[in-house]
Amino acid sequence: MNRPVSRRSIIGKLGAVVAGVLAAPAAKAAKAVAQKLLVSADAPKDYHPTAHKWLMAIDANRCIGCGLCAEACKRENHVPEGPYFRTWVERYIITKPKPGSGAARGETLVDCPNGGINGYPEAPVLKEEIQHSFFVPKLCNLCQHSPCVQVCPVGATFDAPDGAVLIDPKYCIGCGFCIQACPYGCRFLSPVTKTAEKCTLCYHRITRGLKPACVEVCPTQARIFGDLKNPVPDDPLQQFYQNNLVIALKPHLGTEPRLFYAGIDKEVR
């Protein structure tokens, strides 16, 4: 038997729909507050993530491969010993082509023993055979479309409003999906906390007006750090973009890295 539809029930249902529509912005605001609380986990209370846009850039022409940045990062962030790095420095050696081979260049040799912290061994080829040799510091590429954020099943890793890509260690379930999804090998599963870890741009430092540890110790200013929303006079980041043609790593993947490099070769990936 069909029950007659009463006016009261219609009004009740309509009311529920209106309440739902009204609740949506409230839920969004609550989410923003919750996220701010989370984002600010390592930050001081008066820090406003929306007032900044942090970014790093790499001038590989200046890097001398001293590995101080990788070491400083390990110490500052208590990164576990072993094959776990939030930043590292790769050495590229491109050899001259063999005479008569018809090739423009020889082979590309890459190495990075212990992240470059203890320096590099003697080059595996004679000095005369080397065409180019250079160092490339690597870290989180701060993608605009981060595949790592996209695949996290619980949303433990997220794009902070200030440009950092962060992980909530209390929330991460340690599934490792983000590590598989990062094309740049910038994440690892910490054997200590059993959660994913990555470069946070030294969030605990930058939110207190300090530079990231790697930038602080770099003797040649190969790492340039700044705030796009609050440029200082003669801002090094702005000058870097002014003076260099830049490229990003693996652009074909559509991750739109915000980390740009100057002075690297096509062989770098």
Next chain:
Amino acid sequence: MTNDLINIVVEVMPRFEGYVYPNEATQQPLWGVLIVLYPYVTGLVAGAFIMASLVRVFNVKALEPVYRLSMLTAFAFLLCAPLPLLFHLGHPERCYEVMMTPHLTSPMAIFGFVYAWYLMAVLLLELWFDYRRDFVEWSDSTSGFQGLLYRFFTVGVTDVSDSAVQLDHKTGHILSIVGIPSAFLLHGYVGFIFGSVKANPWWGNVLMPIIFIMSAMVSGIALCVFNYLVLSWIRRKTVDMKCLDVMGMFLFYALVVDAAIEALDWIHRIYSAEEGFQVMQYMAREKLFYTLSLGQVTCGTLVPLILLGLLQLVRRRVPELHRRRMYFTSASLILMGVLAMRWNVVIGGQLFSKSLRGVMGYKMEFAGQEGWFMGAVLLCLPFVLLTVMVKLFLSERLPTSGHIPHREGGPPAFSPAKT
């Protein structure tokens, strides 16, 4: 202590060739044997369910003797499907967050819901509607704990009038129809977990979900053939050859489609030869030679294709005993071949660096979270569950009402008594 000792004996230091990113130079790949088992077990579920649907939805009467066995197989394996995933987590105690606060862009998050839907809304309900009348009967005719159990399973619904049973059949039929796309979704999603990783040229592939669905169907049907033959052998019952032949036929055609799609995938990879092709070529030739060329392609696909294909052509001339042996061999080989395929996808995708400049070595350890032992236990567990279920729900001592949705009083669900 024991673990450490065993690891010292078995473990070898990882070997790297070329350059791998520093974070990739770990002892073990991030996703080990547990993640190999996860798509394998899930695939068996989907396949076994599709096999059962052939009876229910597509009305393939010859397969009725294995209908209930296939359903129970799907159920036993589904219960175990999330275990490998759970045990491999760094923080298993936080797993509920996947359901409580899912991140909707993540394939893994949605899988939790697809799994729950498939378990609760499809498989459990369908099994219950199938068995309801039997439960009522058995709870009267069986005493002791088992009788209590059957009474518990009736959930207090004891109406076995014709109209009620008719309604059971109808609901079961609808659930089965809903179940087919759900089974595809379940395993397609598993494929998507890998296919969506664009960072990895071995995985990031639009065909991946389809390959996973097809191989799931093949492995599921093979598992039903395997289980049917083993159960008949244990119970010393004659095998219903008509049923077996039809299963063999479906297995053959599913295998043809599966092999065609996987071949298409490789042809496309070889022809387009995109970035990373060289390292993939190296992987197929060197690192994965045994599991890919030998395990997956030769033993898991070509040999069963020939055996089953021969049986399609000259079935009548082959004596029954030989036919049974050929089906059993093909099913076992396919089961191993699909396991090898999962291995090639999961482990293979982690044996080369994302810098595409180097490859890693991998030696599985015996003990430990992702070792041989754990893998073997998790692979045996669904079979143990299935044994219990067969004892409870397919027992020879119990009278059975049959499950046939379209007509009353058909042959019993597992028709052994044709000696």
